[in-house]
Amino acid sequence: MARKPKEDLTDADYEALSNLRYTLRRFMEFSASAAHEEGLPAQQHQALLAIRGYHGEGGMSVGLLAERLVIAPHSATELVGRLVAAGYVSRNADPNDKRRQTLVLTAKAETALKRLTTIHLTEIRELAPRLIEILHSLQDGVELQDDPWSDQA
Amino acid sequence: MTKESLSEIEYEALANLRYRIRKFRQFSGEAASRLGLSPPEHQALLAIKGFGIGGEMRISCLAEKLFLMPTAATELAEALNARGFLTIVTKPKRCIVVRLTDQSEGLLRRLTHAHLYEIREMAPELMEALRALQDHRRMEMAAWMK
Numbered sequence: 595m596a597r598k599p600k601e602d603l604t605d606a607d608y609e610a611l612s613n614l615r616y617t618l619r620r621f622m623e624f625s626a627s628a629a630h631e632e633g634l635p636a637q638q639h640q641a642l643l644a645i646r647g648y649h650g651e652g653g654m655s656v657g658l659l660a661e662r663l664v665i666a667p668h669s670a671t672e673l674v675g676r677l678v679a680a681g682y683v684s685r686n687a688d689p690n691d692k693r694r695q696t697l698v699l700t701a702k703a704e705t706a707l708k709r710l711t712t713i714h715l716t717e718i719r720e721l722a723p724r725l726i727e728i729l730h731s732l733q734d735g736v737e738l739q740d741d742p743w744s745d746q747a
Numbered sequence: 748m749t750k751e752s753l754s755e756i757e758y759e760a761l762a763n764l765r766y767r768i769r770k771f772r773q774f775s776g777e778a779a780s781r782l783g784l785s786p787p788e789h790q791a792l793l794a795i796k797g798f799g800i801g802g803e804m805r806i807s808c809l810a811e812k813l814f815l816m817p818t819a820a821t822e823l824a825e826a827l828n829a830r831g832f833l834t835i836v837t838k839p840k841r842c843i844v845v846r847l848t849d850q851s852e853g854l855l856r857r858l859t860h861a862h863l864y865e866i867r868e869m870a871p872e873l874m875e876a877l878r879a880l881q882d883h884r885r886m887e888m889a890a891w892m893k
Binding site: 608646649663714722726 | 753755757758759760761762763764765766768769770772773790793794796797798812813814855856859860862863866867870873874877878880881
């Protein structure tokens, strides 16, 4: 038997959530078109950024890249293949583990990513305060029950 | 841009922000599919509810909010209409309006509830990533103004 949540959602909750999604879509549209102008498909740009922005020990592997991009491991393998072919990424053997390869950006990728990141940081200066405000309003809304799916049969 | 080089923090914070956004979208897609909706279908219903007036919206406005071509928005609306999630009304001057049904209002309420719950879990990390980028830019601007 379906049970109603403790508190009903208000119009403001729906509005804030659609605002959040709209703002994120706009940011991703902006990002994809900036990447495109640099000659990179959006996903390749994200791969370069994920490799560049990863400061964990041992460097970035294909498996870790799949995790950071939230894609299947075989998709990450294909993506890296395309990036290597285009001269953006090279595979280096890990000195401690010969079977493990770490991904390293080439000078060409560094240059493209630097331009793209600069443009993105400018955009984020506008975007961040708005997103933080929306997130605050979503946090301050109705009191939620413990299990968000418990109103389902 | 006056600056010569970007800092490691900036690359890391931007990569983290994108990762958080992807994880949120992954959660959202899984939640939608749990209720039999594709992510674009869910986003269409949410946009109509959040940006529309009284649960209805012009299809041209829906296309804008979803960053879709008008034809793609129409196809999406027709697919939702076929499953009883939207009614499509043609008003004077060929203005087409889409309206949520009781069925889609119910789905959306459950989904939005789950999303608000998730957002309270992940908002601190997302805000931290945003603040890291913002604060850094602010410090840099201050240094540049000196």
